[in-house]
Amino acid sequence: MSDKSQSKKRSKLALAMIALGVVLLFAPAAFAQEDGGSLLSTAGASALGGAIGAGLVVMGGAAGIGRIGGSAVESMARQPEAAGQISTAMLITAALIEGATLFAVVVCLLALP
Secondary structure, three states, X not given: OOHHHHHHHHHHHHHHHHHHHHHHHHHHHHHOOOOOOOOOOHXXXXXXXXXXXXXXXXXXXXXXXXXXXXXXXXXXXXXXXXXXHHHHHHHHHHHHHHHHHHHHHHHHHOOOO
């Protein structure tokens, strides 16, 4: 599979995930009913949205850190004399991704009832 087709596939997947997130964002308001007879309650939709959001955030963070690690190892293999600088930059970038991921997971878990 070429790099261009993989990029298109990733773009479509990212767009689908964004669309799903937007739908889940408005799901509690759409399913809110006063009679209480709904199969999908507001609390249930909120919990589902929070759980799916947290899972997507963790998968995105893992993919980012995996890509950083792979690229760093490849660049260290090409230039062993720059391994120290590459390793330092890799660790700083991975820490920033971890921080953003942790913040996003906390925000998703705040949606839980």
